[in-house]
Amino acid sequence: MKRVYLFVPLILFIALVVLFAKGLKLDPNDMPSALIDQSVPEFSLPSLASPDRLLTRADVIGEVSLVNVWGTWCPSCMHEHPYLMELSDQVPIIGINYKDVRDDALDWLDKLGNPYVLNVFDEMGTLGIDLGVFGAPETYVIDRKGYVRYKHVGVVSERVWLERLKPLVDELRGEK
Amino acid sequence: MKCVYLRVLSLFVLLFSVVSYAAIDTYEFNDEQTRERFHQLNGELRCPKCQNQSLGDSNSPISTDLRAQVYRLLNEGKSDQQIKDYLVERYGEYILYRPELAGHTLMLWLAPLAFLVLGLAVVLVLVIRRRNTVQSGGLDTTEQQDLEKLLADSGQGSAEATSEVESNKRD
Numbered sequence: 001m002k003r004v005y006l007f008v009p010l011i012l013f014i015a016l017v018v019l020f021a022k023g024l025k026l027d028p029n030d031m032p033s034a035l036i037d038q039s040v041p042e043f044s045l046p047s048l049a050s051p052d053r054l055l056t057r058a059d060v061i062g063e064v065s066l067v068n069v070w071g072t073w074c075p076s077c078m079h080e081h082p083y084l085m086e087l088s089d090q091v092p093i094i095g096i097n098y099k100d101v102r103d104d105a106l107d108w109l110d111k112l113g114n115p116y117v118l119n120v121f122d123e124m125g126t127l128g129i130d131l132g133v134f135g136a137p138e139t140y141v142i143d144r145k146g147y148v149r150y151k152h153v154g155v156v157s158e159r160v161w162l163e164r165l166k167p168l169v170d171e172l173r174g175e176k
Numbered sequence: 177m178k179c180v181y182l183r184v185l186s187l188f189v190l191l192f193s194v195v196s197y198a199a200i201d202t203y204e205f206n207d208e209q210t211r212e213r214f215h216q217l218n219g220e221l222r223c224p225k226c227q228n229q230s231l232g233d234s235n236s237p238i239s240t241d242l243r244a245q246v247y248r249l250l251n252e253g254k255s256d257q258q259i260k261d262y263l264v265e266r267y268g269e270y271i272l273y274r275p276e277l278a279g280h281t282l283m284l285w286l287a288p289l290a291f292l293v294l295g296l297a298v299v300l301v302l303v304i305r306r307r308n309t310v311q312s313g314g315l316d317t318t319e320q321q322d323l324e325k326l327l328a329d330s331g332q333g334s335a336e337a338t339s340e341v342e343s344n345k346r347d
Contacts, residue, residue, distance in 0.1 A: 031224065031227075031267075031268065031270050032270070033268065034264065034265060034266055034267055034268035034269075035266070099237065125241050128241075129241060129242070129245060129266060130266060131266070132266040132267045132268070133238075134224035134225045134267070135225050135238065
């Protein structure tokens with residue numbers, strides 16, 4: 001038997017270590033959204049502020065904007081909220097109040113401030129399912145024509161905004 | 177003795193433990209077949225939030241919602257494939273524990289087979305090689321000569337050693 005063959009297990013071992021090291025760095029929550037470059041789905045749901053007013057897809061499209069899925073039951077949304085207040089000057093933010101209690105949500109906006117241009121009240125989470133939402137907060141970037149261009153799962157922080165969302169929003173604003 | 181009983185007991189506990197659905201919903205079905213399809217689908221679909229659990233295993237809110245969707249679609253008379261397509265459209269192929277056989281999933285499906293073939297090939301090569309060495313009768317002529325020489329030397333050596341011991345005794 002040649003000596004070289006003795007190194008085969010070592011080489012295999014090193015290959016496995018490299019593979020596992022790479023696997024460790026992958027984010028299991030980094031799930032590609034099925035909706036990227038798809039149109040925002042049709043819906044017809046009440047507005048959070050006025051239950052009688054029905055909102056549809058037409059109400060949320062038209063401008064490059066962020067669509068933010070939130071709920072008062074979600075601790076990370078609380079954490080995210082102050083930064084959304086800052087962001088609301090720079091980009092329109094559309095809220096989807098996801099599986100929430102209307103009064104709680106209105107209280108929250110009263111007390112903490114309202115960064116949203118409008119809020120869709122998705123009590124049963126039906127729009128959420130059509131959007132592929134699996135938790136909150138989630139934030140989508142949509143273009144003028146109403147296509148989903150990016151999805152961010154988790155809190156939008158200054159870093160996320162500057163590194164990922166803002167460059168895309170600027171680029172989309174440049175599009176006709 | 178007590179220790180043996182304990183071992184037998186723990187063996188039984190291990191052998192007869194079953195995976196149970198963590199989440200309990202009450203869904204009523206028109207027939208047994210639909211119920212089975214429901215459970216089958218819940219087992220094959222993946223919870224998008226927890227990812228290492230199936231829809232049926234998980235009690236995260238999103239899984240509860242998606243089970244409700246599966247139930248609704250089943251009652252609307254949709255086929256298993258249509259239900260899977262519905263969820264894949266929204267959550268991506270990620271949601272399938274049993275991905276479709278397609279170009280980009282080919283490796284996933286064929287890799288185990290490839291490894292099996294590779295393993296068999298290695299075993300086969302080793303077996304054939306070993307058989308060849310056994311059949312060739314071990315040593316060739318030069319090696320045989322070396323061996324005889326070694327044996328002869330060591331025979332002499334030990335004889336010398338014995339005579340030395342004997343001469344010591346005499347002194």
